[in-house]
Amino acid sequence: MNVPNDLSKIKTKMAFNLTKRQLVCFGSAAAVGIPSYLLARGSIGNTGAMFAMLVIMLPAFLLAMYEKDGLPFEKVVKNIIRARFTRPGIRTYQTENIYAPFTGRGAVRKEDAIADTKTKSGRKAAKGKGRAAISAQQSIPYISMHPDGVCKLPGGLYTKTVEYEDINYSVASTEDQTAIFSGWSSFLNYFDSSLPFQLSFINRRSHSRGRYKVNIPQADDDFNSVREEFTGMLKNQIARSNNGIERSKYITFGIPAEGIAEARPRLERVEADVMGNFKRLGVSSEPMDGRARLALLHSQMHPGSREPFRFSWKDIPQTGLGTKDFIAPDSFDFRQSRLFRVGQYWGAVSYLQILASELSDKLLAEILELDAEMTVTLHIQTVDQLKAIKTIKGKLSDIGKMKVEEQRKAVRAGYDPDILPPDLITFSKDAADLLADLQSRNERMFLLTFTVVNLAPTRQRLENDVFTVGGIAQKYNCALKRLDWQQEQGFVSSLALGVNEVEIKRGMTTSSTAIFIPFMTRELRMDGQALYYGMNALSHNVIMADRKKLKSANGMYLGSTGSGKSFAAKRELLNVFLTIPQDRIIIVDPMGEYAPLVKRLGGQVIEIAPDSPHHLNPMDVELNMTAGESPLSMKADFLLSLCELVVGGKEGLQPIEKTVVDRCVRLVYREQALGLGNTKTPLLQDLYEELLKQPEPEARRVATALELYCTGSLNLFNHPTNVKTDSRVVCVVLKNMGENLRKIAMHITNEFVSQAVDTNFREGVATWCYFDEFHVLLRDPLTASYFVAVWKMLRKKGCVPSALTQNVKDLLASREIENILDNTDFMILLSQAQSDRAILARQLGISEHQLSYITHSNSGEGLLFYGNVTIPFIDRFPKGEIYNLLTTRPEDMKNETKTE
Ligand SMILES: Nc1ncnc2c1ncn2[C@@H]1O[C@H](COP(=O)(O)OP(=O)(O)OP(=O)(O)O)[C@@H](O)[C@H]1O
Numbered sequence: 001m002n003v004p005n006d007l008s009k010i011k012t013k014m015a016f017n018l019t020k021r022q023l024v025c026f027g028s029a030a031a032v033g034i035p036s037y038l039l040a041r042g043s044i045g046n047t048g049a050m051f052a053m054l055v056i057m058l059p060a061f062l063l064a065m066y067e068k069d070g071l072p073f074e075k076v077v078k079n080i081i082r083a084r085f086t087r088p089g090i091r092t093y094q095t096e097n098i099y100a101p102f103t104g105r106g107a108v109r110k111e112d113a114i115a116d117t118k119t120k121s122g123r124k125a126a127k128g129k130g131r132a133a134i135s136a137q138q139s140i141p142y143i144s145m146h147p148d149g150v151c152k153l154p155g156g157l158y159t160k161t162v163e164y165e166d167i168n169y170s171v172a173s174t175e176d177q178t179a180i181f182s183g184w185s186s187f188l189n190y191f192d193s194s195l196p197f198q199l200s201f202i203n204r205r206s207h208s209r210g211r212y213k214v215n216i217p218q219a220d221d222d223f224n225s226v227r228e229e230f231t232g233m234l235k236n237q238i239a240r241s242n243n244g245i246e247r248s249k250y251i252t253f254g255i256p257a258e259g260i261a262e263a264r265p266r267l268e269r270v271e272a273d274v275m276g277n278f279k280r281l282g283v284s285s286e287p288m289d290g291r292a293r294l295a296l297l298h299s300q301m302h303p304g305s306r307e308p309f310r311f312s313w314k315d316i317p318q319t320g321l322g323t324k325d326f327i328a329p330d331s332f333d334f335r336q337s338r339l340f341r342v343g344q345y346w347g348a349v350s351y352l353q354i355l356a357s358e359l360s361d362k363l364l365a366e367i368l369e370l371d372a373e374m375t376v377t378l379h380i381q382t383v384d385q386l387k388a389i390k391t392i393k394g395k396l397s398d399i400g401k402m403k404v405e406e407q408r409k410a411v412r413a414g415y416d417p418d419i420l421p422p423d424l425i426t427f428s429k430d431a432a433d434l435l436a437d438l439q440s441r442n443e444r445m446f447l448l449t450f451t452v453v454n455l456a457p458t459r460q461r462l463e464n465d466v467f468t469v470g471g472i473a474q475k476y477n478c479a480l481k482r483l484d485w486q487q488e489q490g491f492v493s494s495l496a497l498g499v500n501e502v503e504i505k506r507g508m509t510t511s512s513t514a515i516f517i518p519f520m521t522r523e524l525r526m527d528g529q530a531l532y533y534g535m536n537a538l539s540h541n542v543i544m545a546d547r548k549k550l551k552s553a554n555g556m557y558l559g560s561t562g563s564g565k566s567f568a569a570k571r572e573l574l575n576v577f578l579t580i581p582q583d584r585i586i587i588v589d590p591m592g593e594y595a596p597l598v599k600r601l602g603g604q605v606i607e608i609a610p611d612s613p614h615h616l617n618p619m620d621v622e623l624n625m626t627a628g629e630s631p632l633s634m635k636a637d638f639l640l641s642l643c644e645l646v647v648g649g650k651e652g653l654q655p656i657e658k659t660v661v662d663r664c665v666r667l668v669y670r671e672q673a674l675g676l677g678n679t680k681t682p683l684l685q686d687l688y689e690e691l692l693k694q695p696e697p698e699a700r701r702v703a704t705a706l707e708l709y710c711t712g713s714l715n716l717f718n719h720p721t722n723v724k725t726d727s728r729v730v731c732v733v734l735k736n737m738g739e740n741l742r743k744i745a746m747h748i749t750n751e752f753v754s755q756a757v758d759t760n761f762r763e764g765v766a767t768w769c770y771f772d773e774f775h776v777l778l779r780d781p782l783t784a785s786y787f788v789a790v791w792k793m794l795r796k797k798g799c800v801p802s803a804l805t806q807n808v809k810d811l812l813a814s815r816e817i818e819n820i821l822d823n824t825d826f827m828i829l830l831s832q833a834q835s836d837r838a839i840l841a842r843q844l845g846i847s848e849h850q851l852s853y854i855t856h857s858n859s860g861e862g863l864l865f866y867g868n869v870t871i872p873f874i875d876r877f878p879k880g881e882i883y884n885l886l887t888t889r890p891e892d893m894k895n896e897t898k899t900e
Pocket residue numbers: 559560561562563564565566567568805806859860861875876877878886887888889892
């Protein structure tokens with residue numbers, strides 16, 4: 001993004017190529033110097049008088065020519081004098097009790113003794129004549145803070161603060177980025193010249209009181225070791241979040257008013273507009289009340305402190321203290337030119353000098369990503385549009401004059417008058433462009449003060465941090481310059497109050513200001529029974545999400561083989577097991593890899609195989625369903641499709657066969673339907689025998705097909721259920737089966753799952769279902785369509801189903817499944833194969849940047865989709881008991897057996 005040149009460098013020239021200021025200074029120098037020369041010449045001779053004149057004129061020359069950071073000589077001197085002499089360098093904590101005047105001995109303050117000892121150790125005791133004994137409290141530049149969050153500042157300015165959250169910017173697609181940028185630009189344009197505002201980005205080191213909480217309830221049972229390990233892992237990740245740096249963003253805006261009564265309604269309107277603007281960008285924001293603002297100021301003035309903010313409005317009349325007494329630090333020390341101290345901490349204020357003609361949106365993001373305690377502050381003041389245009393026109397005519405001057409010089413010297421100094425050419429072009437922008441496009445003029453306050457426990461650390469920030473600035477062709485002798489002004493301006501005492505301002509257009517986009521990445525930080533999904537790869541914060549809060553809890557895990565799908569699913573289900581004690585878990589596991597974990601969790605592993613002792617009876621039915629549903633017709637539906645699968649062939653069941661099967665199903669369940677208690681659940685065999693009794697020849701065909709599964713060698717489904725299907729964790733293993741049997745087994749498993757979910761639902765319990773390698777479920781059109789039906793139904797039954805597959809192409813081959821993908825709100829994408837990546841990018845609208853997180857990424861790294869939030873995540877699960885339960889890597893398994 002283009003940045004206009006700093007046009008303040010162009011000075012309006014009055015005459016003799018000198019500015020007004022220079023004219024006045026030189027004029028007065030001459031007016032004082034020449035007469036004194038003339039007068040002195042008589043008494044001390046020519047040379048002496050000459051020197052005297054020079055000495056007298058020197059300050060005027062300095063005044064005229066000296067300039068530092070755009071500040072003239074007298075301001076620089078004023079700042080130095082202010083920092084060194086007029087205000088005490090050390091400010092101690094001194095309360096001003098509002099009751100003190102009534103005690104009759106107003107001077108006796110309880111802190112006096114402490115203050116005395118402190119100031120004596122510093123060399124400036126309060127003895128200094130004319131030097132105001134300013135306390136730490138008095139250094140905080142506001143007049144009063146009201147409980148509703150309105151703060152009165154000197155000069156009749158009233159401010160409020162709104163805190164806002166992040167949205168996805170860094171990983172968004174180019175179109176989205178453009179949309180956010182233009183939204184942010186119009187946000188900035190909302191503020192007019194009577195509405196100065198301040199953007200604060202505060203990075204604080206958090207001390208455990210963080211916003212994340214371990215939400216695994218304590219218990220004492222067989223799972224203690226697993227629970228302890230998982231909790232330990234979570235605690236560790238939380239502690240590592242951002243290396244303990246907590247980042248927050250605020251906007252403070254102010255309006256001048258006569259009194260609070262006038263200010264309040266106007267501030268409220270601005271606040272509503274600001275929040276509306278944020279909402280349009282998809283940013284959630286929250287206004288801060290007085291207590292919250294005080295807490296924020298307290299944290300800004302107590303860097304590194306573990307001491308919590310203790311305050312309530314009731315305390316004020318009770319203790320007689322003012323609000324500042326609750327937030328002021330023990331002391332400030334502003335004696336040095338380039339450093340300051342607050343409490344025990346060291347601080348340094350710098351400002352960003354924008355030299356580049358192009359700025360990147362990464363500059364601010366990169367500074368904020370640093371692992372350092374700091375406050376980045378942008379004070380922005382809109383320039384009235386008409387005034388801005390007038391100023392630029394003025395500058396343009398100045399440039400014109402300078403051009404003429406140069407040309408005249410060139411002619412005099414015999415050069416080509418068309419050759420102009422390059423600086424002049426760029427300035428004139430820039431000013432013309434700027435004028436055109438302001439007049440035609442949606443651009444405004446802003447005065448921007450960009451400061452960075454670094455804070456560190458040691459001086460060395462501080463210098464390092466400042467150096468790092470400086471390095472980033474340099475990378476983007478800017479310079480970070482220390483505010484000499486203005487550390488106090490700089491620090492005070494960094495407080496989220498809306499005070500700007502730094503006079504270094506840079507003229508910027510809307511788009512060049514908006515390039516400091518305050519957004520990086522959304523955080524997923526839900527509370528309640530949220531689960532852990534790894535760390536945000538951009539912000540390094542823990543991702544805690546609750547799938548049940550989504551419109552549809554249905555989720556998918558997609559990734560190439562070995563990318564960590566099963567691992568992530570197992571981690572999630574273990575998390576569910578530990579965090580949500582009532583929820584049940586069902587796993588359909590075609591590889592038998594979940595068994596160790598399920599066994600460790602005391603669950604039931606149901607192995608379905610010809611030689612397995614475990615049996616599931618497909619004829620099981622739950623008849624006491626709620627009204628409106630007919631379990632029998634649902635069962636009939638299922639048995640029909642089962643017969644269809646068994647009969648096979650291209651056409652499947654003929655209409656007559658269907659009728660016959662349906663009739664037999666009803667006959668088989670006759671006794672149960674009538675409620676003749678104690679009846680045995682029928683077996684497939686009963687259906688088979690019933691079919692044989694029917695007169696139609698079609699019945700015989702179906703019966704013959706069924707024979708293999710009843711009396712034949714594949715009779716594993718012809719037994720009463722002999723496993724605990726109501727265990728909290730159930731895992732159905734479908735290993736070692738031929739293609740034909742596998743289809744049937746899948747179908748029966750689907751039925752089992754939907755029935756279990758249904759039962760749980762009626763008990764008011766949620767079920768988490770996992771279908772690993774679920775592309776095998778989709779191989780056969782019949783099982784596939786049945787699965788799709790089950791999948792759609794699960795959402796409505798309080799179920800949280802997850803499907804895992806490495807086979808994206810197959811998945812998208814069928815229209816129906818494609819549909820599933822479109823309606824999935826939760827997705828974990830891990831490393832993808834080249835061709836799958838392209839398909840997914842198209843299907844899900846993944847940006848180029850996002851794709852990089854699923855390209856050759858390590859196991860456990862990828863993209864998380866939660867509703868409309870996309871977050872790149874990294875999960876490196878530590879080795880330990882849990883890891884061994886979750887892993888499928890042969891070498892891990894070997895190690896495990898070795899250590900046992
Ligand atoms: N989050 C993680 N932290 C540490 N290691 C992991 C993580 N995720 C995966 N791994 C490692 O990668 C291995 C393979 O993971 P996993 O078994 O989940 O692959 P998969 O995607 O299910 O592959 P397949 O499609 O072949 O089943 C795991 O055994 C484990 O060693």
